[in-house]
Each structure stands twice: as C-alpha cells, then as structure tokens.
Amino acid sequence: MEDTNTESHHDERSLNDHESKSIDTTSGPGIPEVHNDQNVGIVTSLGGILDADLEGLATVASEGLPHTIFTRGQKRYITFMVSWGGLFSSISANIYLPALNTLAIHLHVSSELINLTITSYMIFQALSPTIFGDFADMTGRRPAYIIAFIIYLGANIGLALQNNYAALLVLRCVQSAGSSGTIALGSGVIADIATPAERGTYMGAAFVGPLVGPAIGPILGGILSQFLGWRSIFWFLVIAAALYLMVFLITFPETGRNVVGNGSIPPQTWNVSLMHYLHLRQLAKQEDPLSRTTSHQSRLDEQSALSKQRKLRIPNPLKAIHIVFEKDVGLLLLFNSLVFVVFYDIGATLPNQFKAIYGFNDLQIGLSFLPFGIGCAIAAIINGRILDWNYRRIARAIDFPIDLKHGDNLRVFPLERARLQMCFPHLVIGILAVLSYGWTLHARANLAVPLVLQFVMGLTFVSCTNTISTILVDLYPSCPATATAANNLVRCTMGAGGTAVIQLMINAMGVGWCFSFLAFMLMAAVPLLAIMMKQGPAWREERFVRLEKADDNRKQTEKASSVARSQA
Numbered sequence: 172m173e174d175t176n177t178e179s180h181h182d183e184r185s186l187n188d189h190e191s192k193s194i195d196t197t198s199g200p201g202i203p204e205v206h207n208d209q210n211v212g213i214v215t216s217l218g219g220i221l222d223a224d225l226e227g228l229a230t231v232a233s234e235g236l237p238h239t240i241f242t243r244g245q246k247r248y249i250t251f252m253v254s255w256g257g258l259f260s261s262i263s264a265n266i267y268l269p270a271l272n273t274l275a276i277h278l279h280v281s282s283e284l285i286n287l288t289i290t291s292y293m294i295f296q297a298l299s300p301t302i303f304g305d306f307a308d309m310t311g312r313r314p315a316y317i318i319a320f321i322i323y324l325g326a327n328i329g330l331a332l333q334n335n336y337a338a339l340l341v342l343r344c345v346q347s348a349g350s351s352g353t354i355a356l357g358s359g360v361i362a363d364i365a366t367p368a369e370r371g372t373y374m375g376a377a378f379v380g381p382l383v384g385p386a387i388g389p390i391l392g393g394i395l396s397q398f399l400g401w402r403s404i405f406w407f408l409v410i411a412a413a414l415y416l417m418v419f420l421i422t423f424p425e426t427g428r429n430v431v432g433n434g435s436i437p438p439q440t441w442n443v444s445l446m447h448y449l450h451l452r453q454l455a456k457q458e459d460p461l462s463r464t465t466s467h468q469s470r471l472d473e474q475s476a477l478s479k480q481r482k483l484r485i486p487n488p489l490k491a492i493h494i495v496f497e498k499d500v501g502l503l504l505l506f507n508s509l510v511f512v513v514f515y516d517i518g519a520t521l522p523n524q525f526k527a528i529y530g531f532n533d534l535q536i537g538l539s540f541l542p543f544g545i546g547c548a549i550a551a552i553i554n555g556r557i558l559d560w561n562y563r564r565i566a567r568a569i570d571f572p573i574d575l576k577h578g579d580n581l582r583v584f585p586l587e588r589a590r591l592q593m594c595f596p597h598l599v600i601g602i603l604a605v606l607s608y609g610w611t612l613h614a615r616a617n618l619a620v621p622l623v624l625q626f627v628m629g630l631t632f633v634s635c636t637n638t639i640s641t642i643l644v645d646l647y648p649s650c651p652a653t654a655t656a657a658n659n660l661v662r663c664t665m666g667a668g669g670t671a672v673i674q675l676m677i678n679a680m681g682v683g684w685c686f687s688f689l690a691f692m693l694m695a696a697v698p699l700l701a702i703m704m705k706q707g708p709a710w711r712e713e714r715f716v717r718l719e720k721a722d723d724n725r726k727q728t729e730k731a732s733s734v735a736r737s738q739a
Contacts, residue, residue: 239364240434241426246364250373252423253357254380255415256316259323260350261384263408264292265544266392269537270401271522277401278336282523283674288343289519290671295347297663301491303352304656307359311427313419313442315356320416323349324409331405351663354381355655362644362651363426364434367581368562368573371590374641375555382551382633385518386544393537421445490650491657499587499703499710500646500654504661506699507639510598511662512669513605513689514632517543517625519670524682528615542622546629554634557593558641565589581645582715587707590642591700594635598700601631602693609686636662646711 241249267288275285307315326346333339357377365373395403424447425431425438437443494500518540525531525539566573571584604627611620640658647654676685 236433236435238366238433239426241364241424245424246373249360249364249423249426250376252419253360253377256320256353256380256419257357257377258380258384259320259408259412259415260296260347260353261381262388262391263323263346263350263384264289264296265385265388265518265540266395266404266408267388268518268522268540269389269393269533270396270404272526273396273401273533274339278339280336284336286519286670286674288340290667291340292343292347293515293663293667293670295344296351297660297667299348299351300355300656300659301653302656304355304359304650304653305490307352307356307427308429308650308653311425311430311438311442312356312360312363313423313425313427313438313444315352316419316423317416319349319352319356320412320419321349324412324416325349327405327408327412331402331409351659354659355653357381358640358644358655359651360426363428366574367645368566369559370644371558371562371641372555374644375551375553375558375637378551378555378633378637378640379548382547383544385547385629386541389537389540389544391537393534396537397532397534490653491660494647494654494657495661497710497714499707499714500643500657502699502703503639503643504658506696506703507636507658508662508665509692509696510601510632510635511666513601513693514628514636515666516669516673516689517605517608517628520673520677520682523674524612528612529618539622540625543625543629546626546631547633550630550633551637554593554637555641557634558590558638561593562589582712585708586642586645586711587704590638590645591704594638594700595697597631597634598693598697601628601635602690604628604631605686605693606690609690610683612686613681613683 239246271282271285275282278285303315303319306318323346326342326349329342330339330346333342358374361370361373361377391407392404395401395407422444424434424444425442426434430436430438430442437447495504521539521543522536525536529535531539563573565571565585565588569585604624608621608624608628611624640655643654643658644651673685676688680688
C-alpha cells in the first residue's frame, strides 16, 4: 500500500521538475475566453462567483512558472463545464424520485423494492469514482470524461426502453457508473487550475451543478412523469448528455498536470479539443518553417518526457481505499459520510411522506424538492467564498504569504483550522433543523414549515460536505480525483445503507423518533472535527516525512541500478 502512495508523491515531484523546463507559457489552449464585461448567462453568473474578492488576496512574488497558464476567463469557462458535467450525477439520482410511486405501480413492485434502485445507484456512485479517479490521474481528464458519458448515454437509452424491474435495477447501476465519476473528475480539474488560496471559491463554483440537481431534478422529473410518462425522464437525460458531450469535445481542454503540465504542453493529438487544435494550427501558420519545425520537435520532447512519467495500467480502485486508511483522511471521511447519510435520507423519504401527509402527486412532490435544492446551490456558492475568506484571515494572523500565481506551501500552514472552523456553526444549525423536521412531519404541520427546514438542511449540510471536499484536494494535490473518489466511496456506501433502512426505521420508530436518531448521530460526529483540528497537522507532517523518505529511498535504488547497468 505504501508503494502506491509513494508513486503518487513521486509523480507530483517529477511533474514539478519537468514544468521548470517548459518554455511556452505565453498563452493558454484555444478555449472560449470569458471576459469580465461579457454577458453570457450561466457562465457570467459563475464568473461573478469566482471573482469574489480574489483581487483582495495578499500576494507575494515567487520565482518559477505559474501554477497554470490558463487565464481567469478560461478558468471560469473550465469551471462552468466541470459544474455542468457534475450536474448529471445528482440530477440522475433526483429526477427519478417523483416517479418512484408511478414506477412501483407500473412494474408491480413494492416501495421497498423501488427504494433498492436508489440504494444500488448509490453503491455504484461509491465504486465508480475509484476507477475513473485513478484513470484520470493517470491518463488525463478528457479521456475519462468521454468514456464516462458514453457509458451514461447507453444506460439512459436502455432505461427508457426497459419494461421490468430487473432491467431497471441493473441499468440504474450502469447509469450511476457513468455519471458518478464526474464528481471526482471535476475535483481533479479544479486542482489542476486553482491554487490553494483560491481553491475554495473554484471548488464551490464547480459544485454548483451537482448541487443544483436536487433542486431542478425532481421538478423536471415531476413535470415529465406527470405529463409525458416516466420514460420521458430518461429520454430527456439522453438528449442533455449528448448535448454536453458535443460541447465538451469541441471546447474542453486537457488540464491533467501529468499530461499538459501547467497547460503549456500540448496533449497527445488524439486528446486535443477541436478549438485547441484550431488554435495550434493558427500558431503554426504564424511561424516561419524553421521555427515551426523547432517548436514541433520541442512539443514532442515535452510530451515524451511527461509520457515516460505516466505508467499506463489498469485503473486501481485500491488507491482510493489506501487513502481512506490515513488517520486524518479517515476521520474526515467518517464525518462526511454521517452528514451524507442524513442528507440523502431527507430526499429518499420525501416522496412517501409528502404523499401520505399532504396527498401530493408526482409534480407536487417534484416541486417540494425545490427549497432543499436551492439551499444546496446557495451553500455551494457562499461556502466557497467563506472558505477562502477564512484562509486569508488565518494567513494574515500568522503572517503567512499567499501566492496566487504559483501556489502556497501548505506544509507550514494550519490547513485544518482554516478549512474546518466554518463547519461548526453549520453543523449545529443543521442538527437542530433535522430534529425539528422529523417532529414537524409527525405533527403533520403546515407545509411551509417542513419546506423551510429543508432549505436550512440543504444550506448547512452542503456547506459541511463542500468543506470536506476542498480539504481533501488540499491534502492530495497530486491525485485529487483519487482523493475525491475515496470520499465518494465512503459517503455513498454509507448513504446506500441509510436509504436501504430508512423506511424500515420510520415504520418501526415513527418519523419523529427516526429523524431524532439521525440528529443524535450527527451530534456524535462533532468531536471528530475537533480531533482533526488538533491532531491533523501532526498526522499530515508524519505522512509527508514518510513519503519523502520513501521517495529518497526510491531515487537511491534507481541510482544504484543505473550504476550497476553502466558497469555491466
């Protein structure tokens, strides 16, 4: 297991060494440039999020190449595409919820069996990123995205055509396998283009898409199911995914640092977007024949150097499992998974509870998810800015210089305190909201009360999970997709267990005591954050020293082998 982690550490060191030799840093790949004065709908909205006080950061001059050559406008566009891609994982889970009752009747199965299709979806939501994350950290982001969406398209076509419960169960697993990798891939892309001081904001913007899913998914599902039938849900997903894949192939650049460095090294010919290809052709036409030949050979040499550092192999899900057993990461993932169990149980129980209490149809059930989803989306936007604000505040307090261009040395920064401090108020408010929510449903209170509490729970719990996602990328900058996959593995596995038993718990305990139990479970998780803030820096340094020693031993072994071969 130690060899796997050592390999990741070595990859990061080798990449940094190679980037210091790169020469072409004058312009980023040819992707749409989003200027501050452009009005481009959602892209501009995300741009406003990303602009939040970044100019106010204290910067420090630093030598060497920048962390990335992508301009702010290009980074905003890349983040928008990451957010859009991540939308498919959450919308696929939630667009389906309003049709649960209809599908149970159509396929002649019980509500418990239909809920198993949610559980199976979450199981593959846990497993899939462990494969796609390692694959993306090894070969680049674009190939992983393309394969994921091809699988996703095929699954949705099958779901739209199926007629029995077994096919529904299996194809939901395949659908999850295709869409769920996008969350890990998105975190990897953000780590590629954003420095630690701005990562909270970019991570928050990237998670807007995945967190808008709980808001718009049930509404779309309710409308489609009510007026066009449940099959239209999956045909809609086919059309939406095909549109995304087409835009992705044309515009999205490769960002993987083991493939393009800081963006200055062109990727392999087969891995170039159409716009990047046209950009390279335009540059080639502007050069004289001698310079063109020299530049082409230089690019080939740079690509070859990075290619030698990449060891292509079958994706290894055990890399994500290895990360789970690090002491600091294990505590973070345990805390995050408990929050996620409650988060998913709220959505899984809503259709049955609101139908039984308020007599809602599919469309009304879909609309009932709106406050919860809006709270999730607002949390993604605001919490990222809060994380960066707290990062700056603590940096000023300890006179730590922030370098937005090249990135910060987090080895000497109290990262755990900067990130986790903001979880405590969110968690306290969220626990009180869960406790109130259960007894509100028990009392069959006015509809406005549970809807307001749903908004509060979405706002607070997503703030907590978003914080954990950000610090995991900070802890594993060399393999961010794999670290995010480890997060998904634990939280979705526990979430799957939670959704499998939640209806049984409500039947046995009553809805009031059931959600009280969930609130008490979250209270028990609070000390985990306190332990992490106190012990986390020491555990992180311990891991760094271990990896540094292993890397030195590896270099000595390679040097000895090289000397032996030369003497032979």
